[in-house]
Amino acid sequence: MGQIDLGLGPLPQPLPVPIGRCPFNPRWAVHSLGLFNVQCPSCKALHWADEHISGSSRLHPKFGMCCYQGKIALPTLQEPPTELKHLYNGDDPVSKNFCKNIRKYNNALAFTSVGREIDYTVNDGRGPWVFRMHGELIHRIGSLFPQQNATPTPCLS
Numbered sequence: 001m002g003q004i005d006l007g008l009g010p011l012p013q014p015l016p017v018p019i020g021r022c023p024f025n026p027r028w029a030v031h032s033l034g035l036f037n038v039q040c041p042s043c044k045a046l047h048w049a050d051e052h053i054s055g056s057s058r059l060h061p062k063f064g065m066c067c068y069q070g071k072i073a074l075p076t077l078q079e080p081p082t083e084l085k086h087l088y089n090g091d092d093p094v095s096k097n098f099c100k101n102i103r104k105y106n107n108a109l110a111f112t113s114v115g116r117e118i119d120y121t122v123n124d125g126r127g128p129w130v131f132r133m134h135g136e137l138i139h140r141i142g143s144l145f146p147q148q149n150a151t152p153t154p155c156l157s
Contacts, residue, residue, distance in 0.1 A: 042070030 033048045038061055040047060045066035052061035053069075062069050079085070087098040098105075119132045 040066050043067040043073075 033050065036046055036048055038047045038049050038052075039045070040063045041061070043066050045063070047061070047063050047066070049058055049061065051063060051065065052058065053064050056062035067073065080088070087095050089095070122130045122132050
């Protein structure tokens with residue numbers, strides 16, 4: 001059967017699909033960043049070689065993403081409490097359960113009050129929900145247990 005001419009002219013060509021929306025094709029060339037083994041001379045953080053700042057060389061690299069070339073110094077991490085260290089490194093059932101569920105524990109404790117005024121006027125029912133606030137973003141978290149003789153309540157302030 002032939003095509004029927006409706007007198008509408010040629011059909012428009014479909015727009016090209018952006019590469020990010022295309023399914024993965026194993027024939028595509030793979031880009032490798034190389035080894036993640038170049039240490040910052042100031043803080044010893046690991047980087048890919050191509051992350052060095054433009055004013056430095058591969059032989060004497062400097063990096064700006066970790067310690068801003070030594071201008072930012074963080075204190076050494078403290079040893080975790082003995083109990084927590086045992087949960088991480090232990091071989092008993094409690095330690096194994098802790099390690100198996102650590103992401104769930106972290107997510108449960110990650111919800112803290114931002115302590116700022118939240119602007120709800122931007123959500124009018126159309127489009128995705130937007131979270132907009134005024135002021136500095138800080139995290140506030142209180143005790144996980146209520147004060148003695150008090151009813152547990154969520155922190156809404």
